[in-house]
Amino acid sequence: MDSIIEITNLEKSFGSVVAARDINLKVSAGQVIGIIGANGAGKTTFVNMVTGYLKPSSGEIRYQGRDITGLAPEELTRIGLTRSFQIAQVFPALNTRDNVLMAVGATDKFRGRTRFLEPLSTPERYAKTARILEEYDLGSHALQIAGELPQGLRKLLDIAMAVASEPSVILLDEPTSGVSVSAKFETMDKIIGALKANEITALFVEHDMDIVARYADRVLAFVDGTIIADGTPDHVFSDIRVRELIVGEVIERAKADREEDNA
Amino acid sequence: MMTSDRTIPTITIVAALALVLGFVLPEWVLFLSNVAIGKALVVLGLLLLWRCGVVPFGQALFFAGGGYGVGLLGHYYGITDIFILTIVAAAVGGGLSALAGFLLARYRGIFFTMLSMAFSMILYGVLVKTEALGSTDGIGLKRITVLGWQPEEQFELAMYIYAVLLGMICAVLMHVYLQSVPGRLSEPIRGNEVRVEYMGMSVQRLMHINLIIAGIFAGLGGAVTAFSVGHIDPEMAYWTTSGGFVFITILAGTGSVLAPFLGAVIFEVIRTLAFSYVPDYWQIILGGALLLSIFFLPGGLWSLIAMAKGGKKNGLNY
Numbered sequence: 001m002d003s004i005i006e007i008t009n010l011e012k013s014f015g016s017v018v019a020a021r022d023i024n025l026k027v028s029a030g031q032v033i034g035i036i037g038a039n040g041a042g043k044t045t046f047v048n049m050v051t052g053y054l055k056p057s058s059g060e061i062r063y064q065g066r067d068i069t070g071l072a073p074e075e076l077t078r079i080g081l082t083r084s085f086q087i088a089q090v091f092p093a094l095n096t097r098d099n100v101l102m103a104v105g106a107t108d109k110f111r112g113r114t115r116f117l118e119p120l121s122t123p124e125r126y127a128k129t130a131r132i133l134e135e136y137d138l139g140s141h142a143l144q145i146a147g148e149l150p151q152g153l154r155k156l157l158d159i160a161m162a163v164a165s166e167p168s169v170i171l172l173d174e175p176t177s178g179v180s181v182s183a184k185f186e187t188m189d190k191i192i193g194a195l196k197a198n199e200i201t202a203l204f205v206e207h208d209m210d211i212v213a214r215y216a217d218r219v220l221a222f223v224d225g226t227i228i229a230d231g232t233p234d235h236v237f238s239d240i241r242v243r244e245l246i247v248g249e250v251i252e253r254a255k256a257d258r259e260e261d262n263a
Numbered sequence: 264m265m266t267s268d269r270t271i272p273t274i275t276i277v278a279a280l281a282l283v284l285g286f287v288l289p290e291w292v293l294f295l296s297n298v299a300i301g302k303a304l305v306v307l308g309l310l311l312l313w314r315c316g317v318v319p320f321g322q323a324l325f326f327a328g329g330g331y332g333v334g335l336l337g338h339y340y341g342i343t344d345i346f347i348l349t350i351v352a353a354a355v356g357g358g359l360s361a362l363a364g365f366l367l368a369r370y371r372g373i374f375f376t377m378l379s380m381a382f383s384m385i386l387y388g389v390l391v392k393t394e395a396l397g398s399t400d401g402i403g404l405k406r407i408t409v410l411g412w413q414p415e416e417q418f419e420l421a422m423y424i425y426a427v428l429l430g431m432i433c434a435v436l437m438h439v440y441l442q443s444v445p446g447r448l449s450e451p452i453r454g455n456e457v458r459v460e461y462m463g464m465s466v467q468r469l470m471h472i473n474l475i476i477a478g479i480f481a482g483l484g485g486a487v488t489a490f491s492v493g494h495i496d497p498e499m500a501y502w503t504t505s506g507g508f509v510f511i512t513i514l515a516g517t518g519s520v521l522a523p524f525l526g527a528v529i530f531e532v533i534r535t536l537a538f539s540y541v542p543d544y545w546q547i548i549l550g551g552a553l554l555l556s557i558f559f560l561p562g563g564l565w566s567l568i569a570m571a572k573g574g575k576k577n578g579l580n581y
Binding site: 051072073074077078082083085089090091092093094102103105106107108109110114117118119120121161162164165 | 439440442443444445446447448451454455457458459460461462463464465
């Protein structure tokens with residue numbers, strides 16, 4: 001299978017601190033990849049580099065065969081590679097519907113589907129917006145101000161806005177962080193179900209191993225800025241280094257999350 | 264659901280009423296109205312930038328650019344046709360803002376505000392020190408012609424009709440732009456630039472385009488003012504002139520493209536009355552009006568109309 005993303009010797013340093021090093025990776029179209037690692041392992045740095053938020057210090061990122069190393073976020077979004085954020089990036093003063101409508105309008109603009117000075121609010125865009133809202137179970141919150149949405153719904157809105165740009169690949173940075181433990185599976189069901197239905201390749205950063213085991217076809221384990229294990233969830237979770245350096249820590253963290261949720 | 268937008272018919276009706284009124288109003292009111300419309304055009308551009316979350320304190324640069332473009336073309340080349348001069352003023356305002364925009368589009372907050380003021384003060388310095396540009400005395404304009412016809416006795420009325428029609432066209436164009444995809448996307452820049460970038464839009468490019476549009480409107484405002492006053496001087500580029508535009512924006516609010524016209528008229532009325540009746544204290548009167556507006560109408564005068572129509576209390580539509 002051809003790789004949709006190919007990463008070679010990717011590295012990022014902040015002064016003397018090496019945040020990511022020696023990252024080599026091939027991603028096939030349609031895969032759902034879970035990224036695990038302790039805090040500070042380089043997961044978000046990796047996501048930031050692939051999505052243009054950070055410029056790599058060295059190395060190369062290829063997307064559909066094209067070198068995209070160091071391209072700006074808007075250029076990457078235009079060619080079909082986008083992301084969601086650990087802290088949901090929405091327009092807090094607008095309602096949920098208008099947030100998605102903006103993303104739909106921007107997509108039409110960069111895909112050349114708008115006429116000069118055509119209004120944003122057209123029946124076609126409202127219809128598309130409504131479809132996306134339904135897909136992510138946000139329809140009943142369409143007129144709610146985004147800044148007032150609960151964290152879980154705001155995360156869904158963030159992802160819905162990213163998906164409105166019609167990407168081929170999406171990177172999700174902790175899609176269930178801030179979502180209550182009891183609602184995590186439900187949230188992931190919606191997200192992964194919608195991504196698969198739209199044939200979008202997904203890489204998601206996650207601390208909950210149950211989520212990773214259930215939704216990922218493949219797992220990347222990060223330690224000290226590099227990938228120490230790469231394979232199916234069973235293969236990676238049975239790796240002794242992963243069990244020692246990552247799983248032990250995240251089990252502790254998951255316990256703390258559950259206690260907080262119960263409290 | 265889509266809601267019906269009655270802004271363009273409203274603009275047309277307001278302009279038609281203003282035109283009819285023009286035939287019964289005294290000349291001094293027509294003159295004041297022309298000056299107010301000149302300012303309103305600048306504030307129309309400011310409204311766009313305000314919605315993006317930036318407050319320029321140097322819009323006088325492009326206002327003066329338009330005025331001087333008109334004045335110098337007449338002074339050195341004898342061109343007096345109102346349509347040619349209007350196009351030149353828009354080009355000068357837009358051209359200057361395109362140049363300044365390469366730097367301004369990168370900054371936000373106080374840095375943007377102060378940088379825009381610095382640019383206008385540089386122009387002010389150049390105008391004051393350059394003999395060929397009229398120095399501190401400025402330049403008197405030649406009488407304007409309209410396709411070869413020179414309005415003599417009806418000059419103020421002719422200028423008023425032109426200003427109202429230009430104001431109407433600009434208000435409609437700005438409204439259309441604000442409803443378009445880039446226009447609507449300009450608003451959330453103030454709330455979340457990162458998200459706009461990840462929607463495939465370059466925030467810097469969008470800001471640059473908006474600065475150019477605001478510069479064109481400011482240039483047109485400079486032209487209308489120059490046509491009516493018949494004189495241009497470096498005061499047009501001074502920072503207090505920019506402050507006046509910011510004053511009107513706060514007073515008017517940014518809820519509608521008609522707000523700048525309402526704000527500019529009220530501003531001119533307050534200023535003229537204060538200057539006539541308490542010439543030594545007119546600044547206190549203006550300052551007091553601004554304070555009252557900020558305390559009681561933070562969304563500007565337009566919020567009263569928005570409230571009457573059942574809109575949001577602060578009159579802001581974002």
